[in-house]
Amino acid sequence: MRRRETTPSELLERQLADIEARDGEVHAYLRLTPKSARAQAAAADQRYARGEPLGPLDGIPMAVKDVLCVDGVETTAGSQILAGYHPPYDATAIARLRAAGAVFVGMTNCDEFAMGSSTENSGYFPTHNPWGLDRVPGGSSGGSAAAVAAGMAVLALGTDTGGSIRQPAALCGVVGMKPTYGRVSRYGLIAFASSLDQIGPFTRSVTDAAQVMQVMAGRDPRDATSAAEPVDMLSELEAGVEGLRIGVAREYSEVEGLEPGVRARVDEAVLKLEGAGAELVEVALPHTDYGLAAYYIVAPAEASSNLARFDGIKYGASDPNAQTLVETYLRTRRQGFGPEVRRRIMLGTYALSSGYYDAYYLKAQKVRTLVARDFAEAFRDCDAIVSATSPTVAFELGAKTGDPLAMYLCDVLTLGGNLAGLPGISLPCGEAGGLPVGLQVLAPQWREDVALRVARAYEMASGVTARVAPA
Amino acid sequence: MIADSWEAVIGMEVHVQLSTASKMFCSCSTDYLGAPPNSHVCPVCLGMPGVLPVANRTAVEKVLKTALALNCSIPDKSKFDRKNYFYPDLPKGYQISQYDLPLSRNGWLDVEHGRVRITRAHLEEDTGSLKHAGDALHAAQESLVDLNRSGMPLMEIVSEPDIHSAEEARDYAMALRQLLRYVGASEADMEKGQLRVEPNISVRRRGDEKLGVKTELKNLNSFRALYRGVEYEIRRQVEALEKGNEIVQETRGWSEAEQRTFSQRSKEYAQDYRYFPEPDLPPIVIDPGWLDRLRGELPELPAPRRQRLVREHGLSEQDARELTAERTTADYFEAVVAAGAEAKPAANWVIQESPRTAPEHLAALIRMVSAGTINRDQARDVMAAGGDPEQIVRERGLAQISDESELGAIVDRVLADNPRAVADYRAGKQQAIQALVGKVIGASDRRANAQVARRLLEERLNP
Numbered sequence: 001m002r003r004r005e006t007t008p009s010e011l012l013e014r015q016l017a018d019i020e021a022r023d024g025e026v027h028a029y030l031r032l033t034p035k036s037a038r039a040q041a042a043a044a045d046q047r048y049a050r051g052e053p054l055g056p057l058d059g060i061p062m063a064v065k066d067v068l069c070v071d072g073v074e075t076t077a078g079s080q081i082l083a084g085y086h087p088p089y090d091a092t093a094i095a096r097l098r099a100a101g102a103v104f105v106g107m108t109n110c111d112e113f114a115m116g117s118s119t120e121n122s123g124y125f126p127t128h129n130p131w132g133l134d135r136v137p138g139g140s141s142g143g144s145a146a147a148v149a150a151g152m153a154v155l156a157l158g159t160d161t162g163g164s165i166r167q168p169a170a171l172c173g174v175v176g177m178k179p180t181y182g183r184v185s186r187y188g189l190i191a192f193a194s195s196l197d198q199i200g201p202f203t204r205s206v207t208d209a210a211q212v213m214q215v216m217a218g219r220d221p222r223d224a225t226s227a228a229e230p231v232d233m234l235s236e237l238e239a240g241v242e243g244l245r246i247g248v249a250r251e252y253s254e255v256e257g258l259e260p261g262v263r264a265r266v267d268e269a270v271l272k273l274e275g276a277g278a279e280l281v282e283v284a285l286p287h288t289d290y291g292l293a294a295y296y297i298v299a300p301a302e303a304s305s306n307l308a309r310f311d312g313i314k315y316g317a318s319d320p321n322a323q324t325l326v327e328t329y330l331r332t333r334r335q336g337f338g339p340e341v342r343r344r345i346m347l348g349t350y351a352l353s354s355g356y357y358d359a360y361y362l363k364a365q366k367v368r369t370l371v372a373r374d375f376a377e378a379f380r381d382c383d384a385i386v387s388a389t390s391p392t393v394a395f396e397l398g399a400k401t402g403d404p405l406a407m408y409l410c411d412v413l414t415l416g417g418n419l420a421g422l423p424g425i426s427l428p429c430g431e432a433g434g435l436p437v438g439l440q441v442l443a444p445q446w447r448e449d450v451a452l453r454v455a456r457a458y459e460m461a462s463g464v465t466a467r468v469a470p471a
Numbered sequence: 472m473i474a475d476s477w478e479a480v481i482g483m484e485v486h487v488q489l490s491t492a493s494k495m496f497c498s499c500s501t502d503y504l505g506a507p508p509n510s511h512v513c514p515v516c517l518g519m520p521g522v523l524p525v526a527n528r529t530a531v532e533k534v535l536k537t538a539l540a541l542n543c544s545i546p547d548k549s550k551f552d553r554k555n556y557f558y559p560d561l562p563k564g565y566q567i568s569q570y571d572l573p574l575s576r577n578g579w580l581d582v583e584h585g586r587v588r589i590t591r592a593h594l595e596e597d598t599g600s601l602k603h604a605g606d607a608l609h610a611a612q613e614s615l616v617d618l619n620r621s622g623m624p625l626m627e628i629v630s631e632p633d634i635h636s637a638e639e640a641r642d643y644a645m646a647l648r649q650l651l652r653y654v655g656a657s658e659a660d661m662e663k664g665q666l667r668v669e670p671n672i673s674v675r676r677r678g679d680e681k682l683g684v685k686t687e688l689k690n691l692n693s694f695r696a697l698y699r700g701v702e703y704e705i706r707r708q709v710e711a712l713e714k715g716n717e718i719v720q721e722t723r724g725w726s727e728a729e730q731r732t733f734s735q736r737s738k739e740y741a742q743d744y745r746y747f748p749e750p751d752l753p754p755i756v757i758d759p760g761w762l763d764r765l766r767g768e769l770p771e772l773p774a775p776r777r778q779r780l781v782r783e784h785g786l787s788e789q790d791a792r793e794l795t796a797e798r799t800t801a802d803y804f805e806a807v808v809a810a811g812a813e814a815k816p817a818a819n820w821v822i823q824e825s826p827r828t829a830p831e832h833l834a835a836l837i838r839m840v841s842a843g844t845i846n847r848d849q850a851r852d853v854m855a856a857g858g859d860p861e862q863i864v865r866e867r868g869l870a871q872i873s874d875e876s877e878l879g880a881i882v883d884r885v886l887a888d889n890p891r892a893v894a895d896y897r898a899g900k901q902q903a904i905q906a907l908v909g910k911v912i913g914a915s916d917r918r919a920n921a922q923v924a925r926r927l928l929e930e931r932l933n934p
Contacts, residue, residue: 067521068521069519069520069521075520077520082520085520087514087519087520087521088514088519089514089519091521186523187521187522187523188521188522189521190520190521191520191521193750194750194751195750221525222523222525223523223525223751224523224524224525224526224751224752224753225523225750225751225752225753301747302747302750304555304745305553305555305564305565305745305747307564308555308557308563308564308565309518309520309562309563309564310520311557311559311564313559313616314517314518314562315519315520325559329557349745352555352745352746352747353743353745354743354745357745357747361747
């Protein structure tokens with residue numbers, strides 16, 4: 001666009017045409033916003049015409065996970081309970097990207113309130129994996145991952161509470177980054193689990209992910225948990241891994257249910273990094289097994305409180321036939337929330353109840369501290385930890401919907417990063433059985449630069465990059 | 472009214488709306504009284520999906536200052552918690568409050584009847600309010616939600632059950648109000664809902680160790696309502712127990728119209744609020760330097776100030792109490808004294824006249840009255856005129872006539888014009904001289920020095 005070979009409007013029109021052509025099968029988008037997108041693109045056209053683009057994201061079409069509030073655009077968190085809700089404000093991440101010239105194409109499908117690992121818990125419809133339409137795209141940010149994988153968006157935003165960016169990125173063969181907790185403002189993110197949620201990008205290259213991070217990250221006075229740490233995602237991006245120590249944890253490389261094809265690709269990737277000059281180090285993450293249990297106490301507990309505001313009184317759906325206040329609450333919530341959301345609200349409510357709090361919530365918080373300590377100790381011996389992102393490649397639609405525990409195990413390699421608040425990135429490292437395999441790089445808090453640098457080094461060393469899934 | 476064999480045991484829960492420019496967790500204005508419903512709101516205090524709270528530092532400081540004034544211990548670290556429950560005036564479905572690490576604990580407030588221990592003072596957000604169309608909640612056709620009040624900073628101060636009568640309950644509330652106004656925490660106007668006092672009342676046979684079943688009293692919108700409500704509730708409980716009935720643990724409201732309490736909500740089944748740490752707000756770290764600064768900003772508090780006024784200025788305990796009722800009054804009094812007025816007449820002026828004139832002007836007036844330049848009536852007129860008193864006295868030619876020859880001429884004329892009063896006095900009616908003094912003052916255009924006039928009258932009438 002800088003070279004005037006194309007314009008933001010042309011790019012947007014091609015994008016809309018691709019969506020038209022492919023989304024009938026993939027179902028990545030819940031709703032498109034072509035009118036406002038065309039206006040944004042036209043404004044970007046002018047800036048390029050004047051030779052004054054706002055930066056590398058100016059005029060780039062972007063998809064937004066349906067949990068991020070976009071001013072005036074219906075935002076539902078993938079739930080019927082918010083059907084028809086138009087937020088009166090932009091999430092901070094959206095506002096920053098808007099100011100950088102990004103063109104918002106539409107809202108992408110996700111598991112309801114980001115609760116799930118396959119996007120099958122959407123209150124609307126499931127999304128299909130562009131690499132195999134009978135397969136799930138992962139979740140909860142499955143729509144965003146699938147949109148980027150199918151070439152229906154250059155960039156997309158997702159949120160990651162236990163792996164909801166990295167796991168779908170892996171299953172769809174794209175790059176997905178979950179930043180350090182506190183790195184990107186959560187203001188305007190419809191909360192699932194407040195102490196775990198982070199917003200991050202989906203892209204088809206590590207460099208693009210770094211560019212988006214550079215724009216989104218940084219202290220926001222509207223989010224008291226956002227940090228004032230300096231933001232530099234780019235200057236060390238091409239520095240390679242020469243001299244870096246890369247940790248491999250047995251608890252991750254030998255995790256239960258790890259498919260051989262996934263393990264093979266990840267082992268090859270680790271060797272590639274070694275070949276590029278990294279030193280391999282074995283590290284231990286002994287509390288990994290307890291992390292999953294702790295996660296499924298803390299996250300539902302916070303969710304049970306965060307979702308209390310959906311009471312049928314103020315916004316979204318409300319049962320018109322309810323006769324009393326309590327009936328309004330009960331009927332609206334029973335009809336508006338899907339089964340997985342109701343399950344987690346019940347789990348979380350129970351975990352916080354008087355008499356059970358110490359045994360569940362408090363114990364889970366202690367485990368969380370231990371998991372964080374595991375990582376802190378591991379990072380004394382290494383600069384980054386590399387593993388598979390997901391134990392499996394994309395599974396078939398319906399394969400795990402009847403078994404919540406099997407679904408929860410999808411996050412076993414990613415949720416430790418959330419419990420410890422670490423940055424992590426997933427990037428493609430080949431295929432197994434024709435389906436993408438993802439490589440996860442975890443780094444110490446505030447060291448997104450290290451995760452990005454290792455990921456970029458792998459891209460360069462392996463020549464493996466994300467590509468658009470063939471139609 | 473309450474038989475001597477019974478003892479009332481009362482603990483107080485007081486909610487105080489803090490006086491801040493913006494709400495507790497958003498930047499909405501707090502100046503909503505009289506504004507249209509839902510006009511002082513934003514996505515944050517409306518509890519819209521995706522919003523986050525950011526704590527108001529001024530509100531935290533106001534609680535800490537109050538806590539210091541209440542002799543509380545303050546921890547190094549405090550945090551907010553979520554109190555979860557459903558109600559239409561609570562837009563998030565939880566209230567951000569403080570559970571196990573409040574901003575302060577274990578203090579006391581000395582009131583006239585003795586010391587009331589303070590259990591804790593913590594910070595939370597206020598709820599919105601409901602307007603029911605119709606007379607009664609259960610008969611209402613519609614209930615409307617107004618969220619202007621939602622997210623207002625609210626301090627909760629809980630006392631130990633150290634109060635034993637309606638009078639003590641009122642005294643405690645008044646002393647607390649005075650303290651809150653001194654430290655600038657709140658305007659604490661009960662009628663505006665800025666000070667909400669909720670006594671927890673039980674009675675027991677005198678000498679019993681075990682506490683009786685308590686009721687919590689709400690809707691007390693004035694100190695008078697507080698007094699009457701507590702008095703009523705004690706009597707109701709004693710009468711019920713004497714008849715052999717049981718007290719039900721419940722929340723009761725005070726009906727101003729009927730002057731009685733009524734059952735509002737049974738508390739037999741304690742609600743489970745599922746408190747847990749608010750993940751959206753980092754803990755509050757209270758470092759000693761911050762606390763020192765706040766301590767330094769505290770004004771002299773009512774009790775020590777009262778004692779000092781007695782000690783330094785020789786005032787009566789009663790005068791000192793009246794002068795220290797409000798910090799602004801005491802400040803004003805001391806400014807008048809600092810400007811050169813004698814303390815005792817300054818106290819009288821401040822207490823009796825509620826002057827609004829500049830302290831140095833009042834001091835000048837008091838000096839002129841003491842020096843006999845003008846009399847008290849004139850001084851009042853000068854004060855009402857406003858401005859520099861010396862200049863006004865000069866311009867109006869008000870200076871009091873103390874000159875004996877000038878005043879003597881007026882006295883002679885008054886004596887000549889009032890033979891009846893003169894005769895009365897000589898016949899032994901001593902008070903008749905008062906009427907004559909009044910005539911002299913009148914005849915002098917209110918400028919006569921009354922004391923000199925009286926002496927001159929007496930000299931002439933008793934040769």
